[in-house]
Amino acid sequence: MESKFKDIYIEKLIQQKVDERGISYAEFARQIHCARTSLYHIFNSKNIDMERLLLISEVLQYNFIEEVYLQKLKSTDENIPCIVIPVKEKGIDTSQLPNELLEWLKQQLLDQSKKSGETVWKSG
Structure with a gap:
């Protein structure tokens, strides 16, 4: 093996x-x-x-x-995108992430929420 x-x-x-x-x-x-x-x-x-x-x-x-x-x-797999997101205490520190990435992540979570019927992102 x-x-x-x-x-x-x-x-x-x-x-x-x-x-x-x-x-x-x-x-x-x-x-x-x-x-x-x-x-x-x-x-x-x-x-x-x-x-x-x-x-x-x-x-x-x-x-x-x-x-x-x-x-x-x-x-x-060299083709798998990977980012490291810093974690602060109990949450994710998004202050250093580009706005485009944050918007994309938000959209992915909203789409997932619609498909599953669960709330994975609270707009606010």
Whole structure:
């Protein structure tokens, strides 16, 4: 069975983030509880344990799990449009979105509301 994740490479990004933070490899290895020689294996491996990746994310203060997910989205289908919408507390922050996109989203929600009979958008 062919893996759907074959094109996702996180190891070089981990090495890049370590270098950006200015952490020595010896110190980084200590923080993630591995030998320095094992660290080079991580930098060159196509596989990484999820617990180790979570620890690396914590140490480097970078969400590698989200990065894997975003790379997966990109590798799934280049033709699928994708936008990232910021979330503020309990709602969506639309202040930085273009008006054209907001109008299009509003129309999509109104159309869906008409089809389903449910209220998914309250005009106001």
